[in-house]
Amino acid sequence: MQDYLRQFGARKVEANALVVRPVEGRELLEKAILQYVPVTALATYAEKLEGARTELASEIQRRISEFTAEDEEPAPPSDEANEMTLPDTAAAALLDRLAPRKR
Secondary structure, X not given: XXXXXXXXXXXXXXXXXXXXXXXXXXXXXXXXXXXXXXXXXXXXXXXXXXXXXXXXXXXXXXXXHHHHHHHOXXXXXXOOOOOOOHHHHHHHHHHHHHOOOOO
């Protein structure tokens, strides 16, 4: 055991103990984390993140609209009224990823 401790250190032994006893390991880690981080921290972070994501999505959409408006030539009429151009599709995909997620 002493050779193992010298080779890998006490932290490795502690990590191994957590792996073989996952329930107790989770409880121990949760207790340690909650000494420094309040229980409400995750919810508070999510609220702040939601506002920032919304703001970022709006700004990206504004800039994409500016960019495409400058370079765009009038498109010929399309047979399909709901056809999306490539920039619109890319913008929609990006906005879907940035939009606040409902949980």
